[in-house]
Amino acid sequence: MFLTYTLWYMDKLTYELTHLEQDRIRIIVTMMGGEVELGTLYFEKAKRSFSRKPIGLDSWACIDAKVEGLYVHGGEDITPKDIVAKCQELIKALP
Numbered sequence: 001m002f003l004t005y006t007l008w009y010m011d012k013l014t015y016e017l018t019h020l021e022q023d024r025i026r027i028i029v030t031m032m033g034g035e036v037e038l039g040t041l042y043f044e045k046a047k048r049s050f051s052r053k054p055i056g057l058d059s060w061a062c063i064d065a066k067v068e069g070l071y072v073h074g075g076e077d078i079t080p081k082d083i084v085a086k087c088q089e090l091i092k093a094l095p
């Protein structure tokens with residue numbers, strides 16, 4: 001059974017985490033109570049094939065991101081790097 005979590009962080013941005021498969025997570029980032037979508041990010045648990053990259057095997061890697069809304073509505077204070085870092089932090093905190 002896969003769960004969806006909705007969390008509030010970074011100046012009231014909403015992060016909706018959904019397990020798509022056992023080792024895949026989709027995160028939809030919205031603001032203004034879900035009215036404005038900033039982006040969708042896909043994370044995958046690091047595998048042995050990632051061993052040549054500087055990432056631990058218990059980590060999650062962002063494999064795809066669509067953040068067009070961030071450039072339209074996010075302003076200059078929120079960067080894609082900030083969003084990815086916050087998403088990785090949230091994934092590590094999952095039970």
